[in-house]
Amino acid sequence: MTLLTNLKTQFFTFFSAHKISPFGLILLTVLFLFSVDNTTFWSLGGSIFHGHPLSFAGFLLAVYFLTVAAFSLFGFVWTVKPFLMFIVILSAVTSYYMDRLGVVIDRDMIQNVMVTTVAESKHLVTVGFVTHVVLYGVLPAAVIACVKIKRHGLVRSVAVPVLTFGVSMALAAGLLMADLKSYSSILRERKDLMGSYQPGMPLVSAIRYAKLMTRTANLKVVAIGEDATKGAAYAADRKPVLTIVVAGETARSQNFSLNGYEKDTNPRLAQLPVISFADVNSCGTATAVSLPCMFSKFTRDAYSYEKGISHQNVLDIFDHAGLHVEWWDNNTGHKGIADRVGSRMMTAADGAEFCTSGECTDGVFMRALAEYAQTITRDTVLVLHHIGSHGPTYYLRYPDEFERFKPACRTAEFKNCTAGEIANSYDNTIAYTDEILAQTIEFLNGQTHLSTALVYVSDHGESLGEGGLYLHGSPYFMAPAYQTKVPMILWLSQAFQEQFEIDQACLVDQKDTTLSHDNLFHSLLGMMDIQTSEKDSALDIFASCRSNMKLVQK
Incomplete structure (x- = not known):
């Protein structure tokens, strides 16, 4: 000494x-x-x-x-x-x-x-x-x-x-x-x-x-879609609608076996009648950019932070049309998207068994969802913001019993793990997302008193060491496809398909079409048959897939 x-x-x-x-x-x-x-x-x-x-x-x-x-x-x-x-x-x-x-x-x-x-x-x-x-x-x-x-x-x-x-x-x-x-x-x-x-x-x-x-400190929010109304699908004598929009986190399309990945990361969804769109591009490479952008009316080329915070988004339009809208979060917040609708943050009180590490895995949504669904009497859009595959501690994003791919990296120090261990840990997060999405879909399918649907899309992807890059957030001009190609998955109950007269086979034919976050705003409005001057049918993937084309009105 x-x-x-x-x-x-x-x-x-x-x-x-x-x-x-x-x-x-x-x-x-x-x-x-x-x-x-x-x-x-x-x-x-x-x-x-x-x-x-x-x-x-x-x-x-x-x-x-x-x-x-x-x-x-x-x-x-x-x-x-x-x-x-x-x-x-x-x-x-x-x-x-x-x-x-x-x-x-x-x-x-x-x-x-x-x-x-x-x-x-x-x-x-x-x-x-x-x-x-x-x-x-x-x-x-x-x-x-x-x-x-x-x-x-x-x-x-x-x-x-x-x-x-x-x-x-x-x-x-x-x-x-x-x-x-x-x-x-x-x-x-x-x-x-x-x-x-x-x-x-x-x-x-x-x-x-x-x-x-x-x-941008004193920007005022511009209202959009105040002309929004429910379309012909909302006739009398029908069930209330519950559409769940899952905003994924850090999931890259390349690691979804639904899209051709060699590891079986989607065993549960593969058994369900889902449509996986395999070629979807994100608006950004980080949550702070992509999340507001994907719910906004702006395309990636037209989007800016200023425009995002100074304009209402698709959730506001649903609200204008008379739907009940809520945002549930198990991540870092809604970034202002849900400022004008209901929101809640998931905590250990919603499921302590899912929050043992101080943070909650996405299983925390399920009990709250089961309780909430029994109270629904209005047409509802519910957004679930997953923590998904957020790194670098991938091993904290799934319960230990869901560690299917081994050996997995169980540290944030990537230098202490091999490339295979990092990939295994990340793939376990995708497999757990598969499990939670499957549980959510099976739950929705069992709600016979509701007309239900689910849309899942990630905010951005992730680099796992390819080209010396890890995590995400690279400037878009230099970002690899691993950070910009995201999964998008759709499930529609039979009741929903019939009410909104959607031809699922037509949507399946589009699964390999090049899409992006640009389509989400307009496709959600199209899927929910919300009539507004803000909707662009050219970006609505449902526009050409109506059994009754009379419902296709801009």
């Missing part, structure tokens, strides 16, 4: 005894960040500039000086140390997710982080993560804190940062101009290169996120 204390004392005495200028400290810190926190950036750059080392060197120097220029804005005696301490810790955090998991910290990812829950985020704080942050963030920050800054007169203290900014920008511009054609082409075509740069990407993204929040 005495030896350790002496070493610590000598360490901090050494650094506290040497003075350095703010300019020098910035140069050394940026060099440190370049060397330690940018493994992916170096790897991508080396591949892109392969065979052109001088061009790569010029590009690296340009990025270095651009970073120095940005940091020089905080290069004053009273700001330089706090700023650089924050930066090295931030870079340690973001480099861990970029270099270990391939997670790009763009604006959408920051938005996703800001709306996540403690229960969800705690699984990302692993021993490996903490060790990395301490070694490459906290300890360097402690060194910066101990360094003594040279103090100069007021004029020089102000002039040096300004001069540093100007000279650094000039040097960066000169280096880029030396081969502008090549550099501009690379930056345009390979956005993933600068997307991997730490701390550049996180800082730019944070600024973009702050601007977005400021710009």
